[in-house]
Amino acid sequence: MKALILIVEDDPQIRRFLRATLTAEGYLYYEALTADEGIQQANTRRPDLILLDLGLPDHDGLDVIRQVRDGSQTPIVVLSARGQENDKIAALDLGADDYVAKPFGVGELLARIRAALRRSATAAMPEGSALRFGRVEVDLDKRLVRVGGEDVHLTPNEYRLLQILLKYPGKVLTQRQLLNEVWGPNHLEQAQYLRVYIAQLRRKLESDPARPKHLQTEPGIGYRLVVE
Amino acid sequence: MSGGDTKVWERSTPAREAALAAFVLAVSTGAAFVLRPHVAATNLVMVYLVGVVAVAMRCSRRTSMATSLLSVAAFDFFCVPPYLTFRVSDYQYLITFSAMLITALVISTQTARIRNHAAEVMAREARNETLYRLSRRLAGQGMVMDVARLAAEYAEEVFEGRIVIFLPEDGKIDFRRRSSDRLPVPTSEEPAAQWAFDHGEISGRGLPAMGTASALYIPLKGARETVGIMGVAPAARGRISSEQLQLLEVVANQTAMAIERTRSQHAAEVARMRMETEQMRSSLLSAVSHDLRTPLASITGAASALRAQGDKLQPETRQELLESIADEAERLSRLVSNLLDMTRLESGVELRRDYYPLEEIVGAALQRMDRQLERRQVATSLPDTLPLVYADDVLLGQLIVNLLENATKYTPEGTPIELTAQASPGFVVLEIRDRGPGFGPEEEKRIFEKFYRGRSDGSRGVGLGLAICRAVADAHQGTIEAFNREGGGAVFRMRIPSKESS
Numbered sequence: 001m002k003a004l005i006l007i008v009e010d011d012p013q014i015r016r017f018l019r020a021t022l023t024a025e026g027y028l029y030y031e032a033l034t035a036d037e038g039i040q041q042a043n044t045r046r047p048d049l050i051l052l053d054l055g056l057p058d059h060d061g062l063d064v065i066r067q068v069r070d071g072s073q074t075p076i077v078v079l080s081a082r083g084q085e086n087d088k089i090a091a092l093d094l095g096a097d098d099y100v101a102k103p104f105g106v107g108e109l110l111a112r113i114r115a116a117l118r119r120s121a122t123a124a125m126p127e128g129s130a131l132r133f134g135r136v137e138v139d140l141d142k143r144l145v146r147v148g149g150e151d152v153h154l155t156p157n158e159y160r161l162l163q164i165l166l167k168y169p170g171k172v173l174t175q176r177q178l179l180n181e182v183w184g185p186n187h188l189e190q191a192q193y194l195r196v197y198i199a200q201l202r203r204k205l206e207s208d209p210a211r212p213k214h215l216q217t218e219p220g221i222g223y224r225l226v227v228e
Numbered sequence: 229m230s231g232g233d234t235k236v237w238e239r240s241t242p243a244r245e246a247a248l249a250a251f252v253l254a255v256s257t258g259a260a261f262v263l264r265p266h267v268a269a270t271n272l273v274m275v276y277l278v279g280v281v282a283v284a285m286r287c288s289r290r291t292s293m294a295t296s297l298l299s300v301a302a303f304d305f306f307c308v309p310p311y312l313t314f315r316v317s318d319y320q321y322l323i324t325f326s327a328m329l330i331t332a333l334v335i336s337t338q339t340a341r342i343r344n345h346a347a348e349v350m351a352r353e354a355r356n357e358t359l360y361r362l363s364r365r366l367a368g369q370g371m372v373m374d375v376a377r378l379a380a381e382y383a384e385e386v387f388e389g390r391i392v393i394f395l396p397e398d399g400k401i402d403f404r405r406r407s408s409d410r411l412p413v414p415t416s417e418e419p420a421a422q423w424a425f426d427h428g429e430i431s432g433r434g435l436p437a438m439g440t441a442s443a444l445y446i447p448l449k450g451a452r453e454t455v456g457i458m459g460v461a462p463a464a465r466g467r468i469s470s471e472q473l474q475l476l477e478v479v480a481n482q483t484a485m486a487i488e489r490t491r492s493q494h495a496a497e498v499a500r501m502r503m504e505t506e507q508m509r510s511s512l513l514s515a516v517s518h519d520l521r522t523p524l525a526s527i528t529g530a531a532s533a534l535r536a537q538g539d540k541l542q543p544e545t546r547q548e549l550l551e552s553i554a555d556e557a558e559r560l561s562r563l564v565s566n567l568l569d570m571t572r573l574e575s576g577v578e579l580r581r582d583y584y585p586l587e588e589i590v591g592a593a594l595q596r597m598d599r600q601l602e603r604r605q606v607a608t609s610l611p612d613t614l615p616l617v618y619a620d621d622v623l624l625g626q627l628i629v630n631l632l633e634n635a636t637k638y639t640p641e642g643t644p645i646e647l648t649a650q651a652s653p654g655f656v657v658l659e660i661r662d663r664g665p666g667f668g669p670e671e672e673k674r675i676f677e678k679f680y681r682g683r684s685d686g687s688r689g690v691g692l693g694l695a696i697c698r699a700v701a702d703a704h705q706g707t708i709e710a711f712n713r714e715g716g717g718a719v720f721r722m723r724i725p726s727k728e729s730s
Contacts, residue, residue, distance in 0.1 A: 103561050195616075216595060220621055
């Protein structure tokens with residue numbers, strides 16, 4: 001079945017190009033030009049994914065995320081201007097799944113849409129299975145990690161961090177989200193911990209920690225585990 | 229310092245002087261009385277002369293002359309027989325009296341003259357000292373009002389009284405533009421101040437012009453025009469001596485010159501800044517308009533060709549046009565980003581600094597440059613033991629991206645790029661090295677200037693990339709430098725504050 005996408009964007013030129021792209025890829029779409037319209041359509045149309053521009057004429061795009069997240073897990077991909085790191089973080093913390101910075105290419109946008117749709121389809125990750133990405137194998141049952149067939153020892157926090165990232169493959173997780181999941185709500189300001197643990201994970205899992213293939217940094221925002 | 233002298237003078241009131249003279253006369257007479265039986269009368273003259281010298285050294289000329297006369301009289305009365313009368317038995321004593329009187333008068337006059345001279349020299353020295361200190365204090369003041377305030381404060385230290393400097397606005401004294409509130413000028417006196425300003429002459433209190441005013445108004449006459457007015461209200465009811473007035477005028481002149489100097493410095497600074505802004509604006513405009521137009525022209529051209537003749541074009545041609553649209557748009561986007569970054573940095577953006585593993589920032593930069601570095605070999609060597617850097621990850625990442633971009637632009641395809649880092653006390657030193665053509669003579673200094681573009685084939689930029697790098701390095705209290713690499717190529721070296729430094 002073709003996925004249904006709701007476009008919430010006020011700029012006609014961007015809508016035009018989104019229409020062309022989505023049609024070509026075989027997606028169905030609806031359009032909303034304002035935040036209010038977007039919230040309303042999200043409720044009535046039940047889209048599989050929402051493409052949301054943050055700069056809308058009537059309300060902040062963040063309001064749309066708040067409203068939509070109130071009772072629905074519909075994946076949201078945010079379209080934001082470059083340099084608005086704070087907005088991106090706020091959007092992700094509110095529950096947006098991903099973002100693309102304008103100007104963006106079609107390839108990037110489609111990849112994000114596909115990843116978000118896939119995640120929502122397999123939301124309930126099969127517990128107890130073994131996962132693989134690149135040379136890394138993770139046995140969630142036995143809490144074992146192997147790189148290139150060899151056992152690698154991870155500290156409990158490193159493992160916990162990897163586990164969270166594995167739970168949302170391809171999704172950007174903000175520093176706040178990761179800190180909250182691994183260290184708890186009292187350590188949200190200690191991003192330094194997180195960076196040091198990520199660096200350690202990279203040294204253990206990546207072949208070139210300075211050019212990570214899997215544990216990628218989103219500067220100023222957070223991290224993303226790339227599995228393909 | 230003249231203040232001290234003035235005080236000595238003040239203490240020497242006529243009454244005090246008379247008392248001193250009387251005391252000295254009494255002592256001289258006492259001594260003479262004791263010595264009289266043993267010494268010839270003419271020698272007792274010397275005792276009185278010593279007394280005259282003592283008085284002359286401390287008192288005014290008038291007092292010492294009176295003392296001279298009285299000494300002669302006392303000598304006659306007590307030391308010349310018949311004693312205790314002014315009568316003289318031996319008329320030879322008349323010669324003694326005349327000689328004694330003349331000597332005493334000469335001593336009085338000379339001593340007073342010498343003392344006056346010494347006082348004058350001291351006063352002059354003190355005045356020079358005052359002016360020297362004043363001009364030192366006024367030099368290097370950035371604002372006219374600061375000069376006025378300091379000069380008035382200084383003048384008050386020297387003269388006991390209240391002194392305020394008023395500055396003009398549009399050719400009239402503006403009584404709100406004053407150095408302090410110590411001398412409220414009543415409206416009735418404003419004409420006196422304005423008169424002094426208009427005529428460039430002193431007015432006020434006891435002077436031919438506006439003599440009824442309670443204060444003195446001294447114009448601050450600069451080389452070109454009168455730049456303000458100094459209002460002087462003496463502390464005591466007493467009048468200002470002509471000497472003090474002279475000194476006040478000299479202070480006024482000094483102040484006027486300092487104000488003029490400050491004004492012209494200010495004007496020169498403003499002119500220089502305006503020129504620089506103007507130059508920057510025009511070079512920015514020409515660079516930006518050229519660099520914005522070129523990609524826009526290609527995009528418009530290619531897009532219109534596709535729209536108008538889409539079906540008639542060969543598929544490869546269509547593909548080419550599409551690629552050029554995408555590439556040019558990307559270039560345009562980079563350019564706008566650079567301009568925005570530069571503006572942001574120049575307007576003093578606040579850094580969001582924290583401690584980061586350099587590896588992470590470098591990794592993100594390499595990831596962003598992935599496509600452009602496809603045909604490059606980038607060798608990174610970052611030791612595990614590097615301390616965390618204290619940086620704004622987004623800006624530092626931008627710096628590294630710009631350096632990598634620069635390397636890809638100015639070095640031939642296929643040549644290697646190296647990225648290394650090592651710890652140094654308080655800093656992490658990051659180097660990006662290439663094997664390109666390196667820098668021309670002196671070029672390594674200019675490359676960080678805004679809008680400077682190196683010679684290169686085909687690559688076009690606004691010349692902001694490296695200027696942004698320097699701005700980012702500066703904002704981090706770090707450094708960035710470039711130099712030719714041994715064996716050919718360029719090295720960019722930056723020092724970024726690390727964890728140990730804080």
